[in-house]
Amino acid sequence: MQKNISLSLPRPKKALSVAVTFLTVGLVFLISGCATAIKPAQDGVPAKLGFQNPALFPGNGGQLVTAQVLQPGDIVLTADNGINSMGIRLATFSPVSHAAIYVGENQIAEAVGSGIRLRSVDAVLLDEATVVVFRHPQLTSEQAVAIKIFSESHAGERYNYFGILLQAPFTLERRVCELPLVPSLVRDFCIRGIAAVQLGLGRNDQFFCSQFVLEAYRSAGLPLTDADPRLINPGDLLHMREGDVPSVKIHQALQYVGHLKSPPLAVASNAPALN
Numbered sequence: 574m575q576k577n578i579s580l581s582l583p584r585p586k587k588a589l590s591v592a593v594t595f596l597t598v599g600l601v602f603l604i605s606g607c608a609t610a611i612k613p614a615q616d617g618v619p620a621k622l623g624f625q626n627p628a629l630f631p632g633n634g635g636q637l638v639t640a641q642v643l644q645p646g647d648i649v650l651t652a653d654n655g656i657n658s659m660g661i662r663l664a665t666f667s668p669v670s671h672a673a674i675y676v677g678e679n680q681i682a683e684a685v686g687s688g689i690r691l692r693s694v695d696a697v698l699l700d701e702a703t704v705v706v707f708r709h710p711q712l713t714s715e716q717a718v719a720i721k722i723f724s725e726s727h728a729g730e731r732y733n734y735f736g737i738l739l740q741a742p743f744t745l746e747r748r749v750c751e752l753p754l755v756p757s758l759v760r761d762f763c764i765r766g767i768a769a770v771q772l773g774l775g776r777n778d779q780f781f782c783s784q785f786v787l788e789a790y791r792s793a794g795l796p797l798t799d800a801d802p803r804l805i806n807p808g809d810l811l812h813m814r815e816g817d818v819p820s821v822k823i824h825q826a827l828q829y830v831g832h833l834k835s836p837p838l839a840v841a842s843n844a845p846a847l848n
Contacts, residue, residue, distance in 0.1 A: 607666075608751045608760060610818045624753070625818045629668045629705055629811070629835070638706070638831030640694045645677040645717035646793075647708050647830065648786060650807055651701040664744050667808025669703065672783040674720060682724035684785035686734075689727045698834050706830040707814055712795060719793035733779035736772070736803050740781075743771040743804065751820060761800070761822045768804040783807050798823045 608625045629635065650669040652658050661670035673683035673692075680691045697704060750763030780788060787802030797813060798805070800821040812819045815826040 607753055608757075608812070608818045608820050609753050609755070610757050622754075623818050625751075625812055625820075626816070627666065627668070629703070629832075635835065636831045637835065638833060640679070640698075640833060642830060643675045643694065643706065644708065645675060645714075646712045646720050647675040647706050648810060648827065649673045649675055649681055649697070649833075650705050650707065650811055651697065652703040653701050661807070664741070665806050665808040667806070667811055669705070669807045669811055671701075672786045672807040672810050673697075674724060674786055674789055675706075676721040676724050677717070682721075682728070682785075682789070684732055684780045684782045686732050688732050689724070689730045689780065689785065691724070691728060694833075701834060703835055704833040705835070706833060707810070707827040708830050709790070709795065709797070709825060710828050711825055712793075716793040716795050720789045723789045723792040727780070727785075731779050733781045733784060736779070736784060737781050739772050739803075740806065743768060744806065746771065747804075747820075757818075757822065760820065764804065764821055765800060768801055772801065772803045783810055786810065796824065797827075 610623050649672070651671045651673070652662060652669050653671075658670040662668060671683070673681045675694070676682050676691070679694050681694060681697055682689070682691055746767050747764050750760050750767065755763070783805045784802045787797055787805050790797050791802070797810075798819075798821050805821070809820055810827075811817075813823050813827050814829055817826075819826075
């Protein structure tokens with residue numbers, strides 16, 4: 574005698590509803606991770622709550638500049654149209670995915686998959702979709718030379734793939750520390766605590782791109798932050814600019830110099846058109 578066996582399957586509408594709910598909660602959780610800070614009153618403007626600026630340039634508008642404005646030690650943040658760049662930007666909620674340093678003589682030092690290398694500014698402008706420059710206002714010529722020596726001495730060394738793998742879970746978990754209204758000191762302590770757990774097994778003798786920039790500045794006696802360079806991503810460097818809210822405590826805000834290359838809609842409407 575044949576028995577009828579019935580399987581209890583979830584209703585499609587109910588399953589879809591549950592999936593949408595989980596997705597919505599996840600998105601809200603991730604998007605809510607936006608560092609804030611109380612900006613003190615100045616010039617008659619009362620104190621107010623400041624949020625991290627997701628745009629690529631501060632509120633004074635973007636400006637297109639030429640490579641002639643570059644000075645040794647300038648920090649160069651970029652993004653291209655590749656899958657890896659898009660993945661990094663999505664994970665870090667940032668419009669940039671790569672960081673490098675201009676060391677003079679039309680050369681940019683950077684840590685990429687093939688290792689530490691020097692690349693010409695012309696090659697960077699050809700390969701990248703967005704190229705934006707920031708400057709440390711207290712950098713001296715002697716420190717710029719030290720950064721160049723550090724960069725050239727590490728040329729050819731291997732890329733820190735293990736550090737990047739450790740960055741993936743850390744990037745998600747740190748969003749808890751960046752929830753709105755979390756005080757900056759608490760946020761800094763929280764991020765460093767998570768980093769100590771997630772990145773504790775990482776190595777410091779190899780570099781990924783933003784780690785390389787932090788270590789170069791540290792070698793010159795001008796650290797951008799006391800936080801472990803392994804926890805800093807290109808988006809963190811972007812938020813170290815003037816007028817923004819950094820995720821970790823910094824020593825000096827970076828000055829926006831301008832865009833060497835940018836999508837047409839990413840700069841001020843009164844800026845000259847891209848060639």
